[in-house]
Each structure stands twice: as structure tokens, then as C-alpha cells.
Amino acid sequence: MTDAPLLLAEGLTKYYGARLGCADVDLTLHAGEVLAIVGESGSGKSTLLGLLSTALDPSAGRVSYRMRDGILRDLAALSEAERRLLLRTDWGFVHQNAADGLRMAVSAGGNVGERLMAVGARNYGAIRAEAADWLGRVEIAADRMDDDPRTFSGGMRQRLQIARNLVTRPRLVFMDEPTGGLDVSVQARLLDLIRSLVATYGLAVVIVTHDLAVARLLSHRIMVMKAGRVIEHGLTDQVLDDPREPYTQLLVASVLAA
Amino acid sequence: MITALSSAISAPHADPVLAVRDLAKSFTLHLQGGLKLPVVSGVSFDVAAGECVALGGPSGAGKSSILKMIFGNYRIDAGSVRLADADAVVDVAQAAPREILRLRQHRMAYVSQFLRVIPRVGAREVVAEPLLAEGVPASQAIARAEALLDRLNLPERLWRLPPATFSGGEQQRVNVARGFIGSQSLLLLDEPTASLDAANRAVVIALIAEKKAQGCALVGIFHDTETREAAADRVVDVTRFSA
Amino acid sequence: MSDAPARPRPAGGPAMPAITYNFAYLDEQTKKMIRRAILKAIAIPGHQVPFAGREMPMPYGWGTGGVQVTAAILGADDVLKVIDQGSDDTTNAVAIRSFFAATAGVATTTRTSEASIIQTRHRIPEAPLASGQVIVYQVPIPEPLRFLEPRETETRRMHGLADYGLMHVKLYEDIAHHGHIATTYAYPVRVAGRYLMDPSPIPKFDNPKMDDSPALQLFGAGREKRIYAIPPHTRVVSLDFEDHPFAVQRFAAPCALCAAEGVYLDEVILDDAGSRMFVCSDTDHCATRQADGHTGTMRAPYGSSAPSSPPPPPHAGENETALAETVPTPSGERP
Numbered sequence: 001m002t003d004a005p006l007l008l009a010e011g012l013t014k015y016y017g018a019r020l021g022c023a024d025v026d027l028t029l030h031a032g033e034v035l036a037i038v039g040e041s042g043s044g045k046s047t048l049l050g051l052l053s054t055a056l057d058p059s060a061g062r063v064s065y066r067m068r069d070g071i072l073r074d075l076a077a078l079s080e081a082e083r084r085l086l087l088r089t090d091w092g093f094v095h096q097n098a099a100d101g102l103r104m105a106v107s108a109g110g111n112v113g114e115r116l117m118a119v120g121a122r123n124y125g126a127i128r129a130e131a132a133d134w135l136g137r138v139e140i141a142a143d144r145m146d147d148d149p150r151t152f153s154g155g156m157r158q159r160l161q162i163a164r165n166l167v168t169r170p171r172l173v174f175m176d177e178p179t180g181g182l183d184v185s186v187q188a189r190l191l192d193l194i195r196s197l198v199a200t201y202g203l204a205v206v207i208v209t210h211d212l213a214v215a216r217l218l219s220h221r222i223m224v225m226k227a228g229r230v231i232e233h234g235l236t237d238q239v240l241d242d243p244r245e246p247y248t249q250l251l252v253a254s255v256l257a258a
Numbered sequence: 259m260i261t262a263l264s265s266a267i268s269a270p271h272a273d274p275v276l277a278v279r280d281l282a283k284s285f286t287l288h289l290q291g292g293l294k295l296p297v298v299s300g301v302s303f304d305v306a307a308g309e310c311v312a313l314g315g316p317s318g319a320g321k322s323s324i325l326k327m328i329f330g331n332y333r334i335d336a337g338s339v340r341l342a343d344a345d346a347v348v349d350v351a352q353a354a355p356r357e358i359l360r361l362r363q364h365r366m367a368y369v370s371q372f373l374r375v376i377p378r379v380g381a382r383e384v385v386a387e388p389l390l391a392e393g394v395p396a397s398q399a400i401a402r403a404e405a406l407l408d409r410l411n412l413p414e415r416l417w418r419l420p421p422a423t424f425s426g427g428e429q430q431r432v433n434v435a436r437g438f439i440g441s442q443s444l445l446l447l448d449e450p451t452a453s454l455d456a457a458n459r460a461v462v463i464a465l466i467a468e469k470k471a472q473g474c475a476l477v478g479i480f481h482d483t484e485t486r487e488a489a490a491d492r493v494v495d496v497t498r499f500s501a
Numbered sequence: 502m503s504d505a506p507a508r509p510r511p512a513g514g515p516a517m518p519a520i521t522y523n524f525a526y527l528d529e530q531t532k533k534m535i536r537r538a539i540l541k542a543i544a545i546p547g548h549q550v551p552f553a554g555r556e557m558p559m560p561y562g563w564g565t566g567g568v569q570v571t572a573a574i575l576g577a578d579d580v581l582k583v584i585d586q587g588s589d590d591t592t593n594a595v596a597i598r599s600f601f602a603a604t605a606g607v608a609t610t611t612r613t614s615e616a617s618i619i620q621t622r623h624r625i626p627e628a629p630l631a632s633g634q635v636i637v638y639q640v641p642i643p644e645p646l647r648f649l650e651p652r653e654t655e656t657r658r659m660h661g662l663a664d665y666g667l668m669h670v671k672l673y674e675d676i677a678h679h680g681h682i683a684t685t686y687a688y689p690v691r692v693a694g695r696y697l698m699d700p701s702p703i704p705k706f707d708n709p710k711m712d713d714s715p716a717l718q719l720f721g722a723g724r725e726k727r728i729y730a731i732p733p734h735t736r737v738v739s740l741d742f743e744d745h746p747f748a749v750q751r752f753a754a755p756c757a758l759c760a761a762e763g764v765y766l767d768e769v770i771l772d773d774a775g776s777r778m779f780v781c782s783d784t785d786h787c788a789t790r791q792a793d794g795h796t797g798t799m800r801a802p803y804g805s806s807a808p809s810s811p812p813p814p815p816h817a818g819e820n821e822t823a824l825a826e827t828v829p830t831p832s833g834e835r836p
Binding site for chain 1 (some may be wrong): 289326331332390
Binding site (some may be wrong): 080081084103106107109110113114115117118119120122123124125127128145146 | 649658661662664666667669670673674676677678741742743744745
């Protein structure tokens with residue numbers, strides 16, 4: 001593991017007009033590291049994810065990424081073509097709402113194959129074989145390959161999103177509440193899948209969640225956000241077992257024990 | 259067997275694996291009007307390679323908190339936890355999260371009282387995980403996990419099942435196996451035999467002896483006197499550090 | 502293709518002035534505006550250029566885009582041919598031909614070789630086009646990515662970045678669902694190695710004719726107000742996969758009237774019992790061959806039987822079925 005960070009954010013600030021989205025966020029993420037961003041609705045965690053993934057432009061601050069050539073680049077300085085290439089090869093994004101991350105009218109195989117075709121794959125048989133392989137890895141039955149995701153359950157859609165993202169072997173994946181709105185048993189299966197894929201492929205992940213159990217299961221480090229600011233961060237088990245800030249203590253104390 | 263605070267300074271042999279100095283910890287409970295709960299202060303002791311040190315004292319004296327501070331699970335208000343790291347020494351109190359994670363992978367392991375189960379992951383895989391993280395091939399890691407579970411008398415039919423539905427004793431054995439399987443040089447034990455019967459306690463005592471023979475340093479909390487006397491070389495009385 | 506002055510107003514009674522039109526219906530400013538768009542389109546082959554499309558005296562879907570392009574390039578000495586699905590005498594073709602005969606007074610023809618401008622809906626003539634000819638396509642939906650990506654902002658960005666992987670997703674879906682690329686018309690092409698282009702709903706059979714054509718090819722979309730172009734001798738490549746290469750339809754039998762092979766055929770239902778014949782979709786090509794003495798299995802030698810004019814054109818469009826390969830009916834541009 002190299003010591004140079006993969007992702008580096010400095011002083012990230014976002015205003016929506018006069019309203020603060022998030023302020024002065026610094027973070028580093030290394031290869032293979034999972035960072036959870038927790039906080040309640042409106043705390044700025046989704047804004048921060050948007051800034052890190054270049055979906056939003058910061059009002060101040062910057063995000064840098066170590067490209068595959070090893071050079072740390074300011075993402076704002078990338079051309080649109082470079083940015084798109086990055087988004088669909090070295091990065092992934094798993095949305096809470098599968099319809100935001102999938103083409104709902106395109107078959108599961110086509111959804112997975114799209115990234116390959118986008119980077120120039122032009123052999124149907126090879127694309128299909130790769131897509132089938134990835135559907136297997138996310139536990140989608142081979143006979144569903146030509147069905148479109150409108151016929152899939154919520155859990156399957158999320159697994160399809162993951163396959164679609166991982167087919168180009170990204171190094172960094174952003175996840176926005178990937179288990180939100182799913183049944184508990186479906187959540188458990190998805191979390192286990194994410195956990196094993198992260199370990200197998202050494203993925204770096206930034207995951208936004210309001211579920212502390214998800215953060216504990218998946219993440220190495222955690223950032224707690226409140227009113228647009230990071231109020232506490234550190235080792236996940238340390239922050240959750242020994243929370244320091246009043247708000248973090250409240251969050252931890254509010255979790256229902258099963 | 260029971261000695262006072264040992265001192266690294268007077269020890270004639272090699273540097274200790276673990277050197278705890280002037281550790282202090284208190285909790286501030288913001289949900290209870292900022293109530294401040296002092297836990298310990300001035301905690302200092304060393305543990306040498308091949309030595310098992312028991313933390314002694316009544317419940318609430320801060321024994322578990324000390325173990326958790328060493329492991330990086332609790333924050334450290336003051337003092338240092340110096341851990342041998344190959345040819346260097348790392349202070350857990352100052353280490354960055356990544357550094358602590360690395361130390362947990364290679365230098366220290368922790369057997370907690372309760373197993374934190376992972377959905378859908380079988381007992382065998384839970385136990386083998388630290389070895390896989392070290393880079394041991396999967397088949398080898400699984401074989402060693404099975405051997406250890408077998409030794410701890412966990413019925414083979416349970417090996418592939420997720421431990422969520424196991425009894426307390428079964429879960430604890432999974433936990434012990436997971437803690438003992440790695441090759442870390444420091445092992446932290448928080449009541450590893452609390453829910454075990456005599457036969458399995460004896461297995462744990464034997465495992466501790468083997469770790470010591472391999473040069474591993476151990477720090478443990480043992481409520482049961484018999485286990486403590488069998489496993490520990492000396493006891494550090496935590497009441498002396500009450501804050 | 503120079504403009505003629507507006508025709509003088511014919512003499513008429515003061516109470517009821519005769520209706521007169523500017524040459525080719527559109528006013529001169531509009532034609533200039535359209536010509537500028539055409540020039541830009543030629544300069545950037547395959548790129549869709551917006552233009553301020555006008556209301557035409559026909560509904561959208563009846564060729565308003567093509568008519569505006571034709572009006573802008575038409576000169577008094579041009580000879581105009583108009584075809585609809587290959588036929589010179591279906592309603593759409595007849596209407597547009599008579600529109601320009603009335604408003605521009607230009608000569609019209611059904612002969613591909615005699616025309617200087619050919620406006621077409623859904624076909625490229627079988628006779629090879631020549632240098633100096635212009636073919637104007639009527640385009641219902643100019644954006645090839647539209648059914649995959651509904652956002653115009655996004656499709657424009659995709660064109661800007663030549664980010665066309667999505668088009669292959671469409672072809673992938675075809676093969677996954679049908680076992681082969683089932684897109685048989687409006688088959689997407691890459692123009693001059695750069696822009697992805699919808700060739701309008703011509704059968705993919707005609708796609709190879711666009712490549713390296715000596716004629717100028719102009720495309721007009723009236724509803725969406727876009728013009729695009731392929732200059733003469735431009736590389737036009739149909740998209741495909743390495744293991745599913747682009748291939749045109751093949752027909753099992755020659756034209757029943759003129760025995761032509763390697764041409765695009767239409768199916769004609771002959772009676773209630775389901776008997777049918779397959780004949781050239783390009784009526785001019787068929788008539789020319791028959792005049793030259795070629796005779797198919799279902800027709801007597803040219804001139805020897807009752808019809809003195811070319812045979813009735815096959816009903817185009819709805820029954821367009823190939824023998825060797827099922828060709829879905831084009832959705833057509835008519836609403």
C-alpha cells in the first residue's frame with residue numbers, strides 16, 4: 001500500500017445561494033480504504049458526496065485524485081472528456097435509487113456492458129461473457145441477463161448497479177445510501193456482498209449512510225456531519241464506541257438494538 | 259505470581275512489546291448534562307514478549323477501558339501506548355486511524371467479550387478472516403480456522419453457519435478462535451472464558467500458553483481466579499490507577 | 502441552382518388577385534438563413550445544425566424539413582425528382598413535386614439520372630448518384646441517441662465528446678433479444694470518423710450507398726429544426742460489432758417485374774388468398790430496366806401488354822418485407 005492518498009479534499013465548501021451545503025471539509029482517502037459519512041438528513045453528507053464525485057462544483061476548496069499514472073490531479077482542471085473517462089472507468093457510483101444509476105429500459109447484460117462499450121469494447125461475445133461473469137459475482141441468475149431492471153426487486157437492482165460499476169475494475173466507488181429503503185434481510189445480503197467485493201478488489205469507498213450499523217460493518221473510518229460541517233472523524237469503532245461530540249453521542253444512543 | 263508494577267527500565271532483557279505510560283481516560287456524557295466520568299489516570303505498565311499480564315481489580319475499575327485504549331478502540335486523553343512495530347515503536351495514542359488499522363492487522367489482536375456478528379458470514383470464515391487479511395491463501399486459512407474450532411469443541415455442523423444464532427458459549431469460542439488464529443505479537447483478552455465450561459477454559463489456557471511460548475505478549479482480564487492463575491505471569495492492579 | 506426572380510404577378514381582375522408565391526415558396530431571407538445552416542452542416546459532416554424552421558403548408562411528418570432544404574437550394578434550372586419509399590407517385594412524392602412545380606416552376610422528372618435534386622423519404626435510389634447531384638432526405642427524428650438518452654443537453658455533450666458507447670448498447674440489446682442486429686432502418690452511422698448520425702429511416706440496405714458518394718447529401722428535420730449533411734466522397738460507416746458485422750438485407754428472389762437482383766424489394770399482396778409478389782421499391786429503376794427489356798417472372802415483356810405506363814407502384818411502406826429476412830415495418834415519419 002502506497003502512502004500517497006487516492007483522493008484528497010481540501011477546504012471543500014458548497015453554498016446553494018445563501019444556504020450552506022457543506023463547509024471546510026478536508027479529507028484523504030487511501031487505496032482500499034472505506035470511509036463512511038454519517039449524519040441525519042440535511043447534514044450535508046450528500047452534498048459532500050456530490051462534491052467529491054464532481055457531480056457538484058464547489059464554492060470553494062478542491063478535490064484531487066491520484067490517476068492510474070500515479071499523478072495527483074486537481075479534478076476541476078480535468079477536461080470534460082477526461083472527467084467522463086474517469087467516472088466510467090476508475091470510479092463507480094452506486095445510487096440509493098437504482099433508477100438514477102441504471103438504464104431501466106436496457107437489459108441487465110446491457111447495463112453491465114455499457115461501460116465496456118463506452119471505453120471501446122466492440123466484440124459482442126466478449127462483452128456478453130464479461131457481463132455474465134459480473135452478474136454471477138453479484139448473485140444475479142444467468143437467466144435474468146436479458147431482462148430489464150424494471151422486472152427486478154430492489155435488492156437485485158442494487159446488485160446490478162454494483163456489477164455495472166465494477167465491470168471496469170474501478171479503484172474508487174461512491175455509494176449514496178446503497179441499502180436505503182430495502183428490507184432488513186435484503187440489506188444484510190447486500191451489505192455482505194459489498195463487504196466481500198470491497199475486500200476482494202481492494203476498493204476505496206466513500207459511503208454516505210445514516211445507518212450507523214452499515215457504517216460499522218463496512219467502514220474503516222467515519223466522518224460525522226452536522227449542519228454542513230464535519231464535527232467528528234476517526235476510526236469507525238473508536239467514534240462509535242467512544243463518541244466525543246454531543247451530537248455523535250446522541251446518534252449512537254439513538255440506535256435501536258435488535 | 260502477583261507483583262507490583264513491573265518496570266521496563268529495570269528489565270535486563272529486550273525492550274517490552276508493550277509499554278503503557280501515564281494513561282488517562284474519562285468520559286463526558288453530554289446526554290446527561292455533560293456529566294464527567296473519570297475512569298483511570300496514570301496507568302503505567304510493560305508487557306514483555308512471552309509474558310501474560312492480567313489486569314486485576316473489581317468491576318468498574320477500568321480494566322476493559324485500558325484494553326480498549328491499547329487497541330485504539332477508545333480514545334486516549336493523556337499518556338502513551340508504545341507498541342513494538344518490527345524495529346520501530348509506535349504510540350497508539352498518536353497513531354492515525356490507518357496506522358492503527360495496520361497495527362491491528364499485524365501487531366495486535368483483541369478478543370472481546372461479545373462477538374460482533376457479520377450477516378451471512380459463516381463461523382469458519384469469521385475465524386479465518388484475520389489470516390486472509392495477512393495474505394494467507396484461503397484454503398490454508400480455512401483449514402487452520404477449522405482446526406482451531408475443532409480444538410475449541412465447536413461442533414462441525416456449526417462451522418459453515420453464521421454465528422448470529424449461536425449460544426453465548428459458542429459465540430465466545432468463535433471469538434477466541436478469531437483472536438488466536440493470527441500471528442500478532444500482542445494479544446488482548448477481555449474475559450475470554452466468561453461463558454465457557456471447564457473443558458473449554460482449559461483449551462483457552464493451553465492456547466495462551468502456546469502463544470507465550472511463541473513469544474507473544476498478552477494482556478488479559480480474567481474474572482475467574484483459576485484461569486487467571488493458570489494463564490497470567492503477574493497481575494497489574496488497576497485500582498491503583500483509579501481517577 | 503441560382504435563384505430566379507419571383508415570377509411576375511399574372512394579370513388578373515382587381516377584385517380577385519391570383520395567388521402568387523415567392524420562388525420556391527420561402528422568402529429570400531429565410532432561404533439565406535437555411536443556406537447558412539446548410540453550409541455549416543457541410544463544413545462539419547454529420548453534425549446537426551439548428552435552423553429557424555418555418556411553418557410550411559403541410560403538416561410536420563410530411564417532409565417539411567426536406568422541403569425547406571430543397572426550397573433553399575432550388576434554382577430555376579434545376580430538375581427535381583421526389584420519391585417516397587422509392588416511389589415517384591405516392592401521395593407524398595406527388596404533393597411535394599407539384600408544390601415545387603407550382604411555386605418554383607422547375608422541371609420535374611422521375612428519372613434518377615436526369616434529376617439535379619432528389620428529395621427522398623426513406624430510400625436512396627438504386628441508380629448510383631453522380632457528382633453534381635444533391636439528395637435531400639426528409640428526417641423525422643435527427644438525434645440517433647434520442648431513444649437511449651432523452652436529455653438534449655446530454656446528447657449534445659455526447660456528440661461534443663464523441664462519447665458514443667451508448668449507441669452500441671442499443672445494438673447489444675438487439676443481438677441479446679433477437680440474436681442479430683435487428684435494427685433494419687435508420688441504422689446509425691459514423692460520418693467522417695467523427696459524428697454519429699441518423700441516416701433517416703432509409704433501410705440499412707441503402708447505408709452503403711452513403712459511403713463515398715459523389716453526390717451531396719443533405720438532411721432536413723422540420724419538426725426538430727435541424728439540418729445535417731454528408732459532403733461528396735465522405736466516409737460513412739455503419740456501426741457494428743466485430744463478431745456481428747454490419748450486413749445488408751439479402752433477397753431470395755429477383756424483382757418479379759424486372760428481374761433485378763441486389764436491389765431493395767417491396768412485398769405486394771395480390772389477393773385475399775395471400776398470394777404476393779416482390780418488386781423493386783425504386784419504381785424508376787424498375788421501369789427503366791423493363792424498358793431495357795428485362796423481364797421478371799410475373800410480367801410480360803415491356804410494352805407488349807396492356808399497361809402503357811410503368812406498372813402500378815407497389816404499395817410502399819406497410820408491407821415492406823424481405824424474403825430472406827424479416828424486416829419490421831418502419832414506424833414511418835407520419836404521425
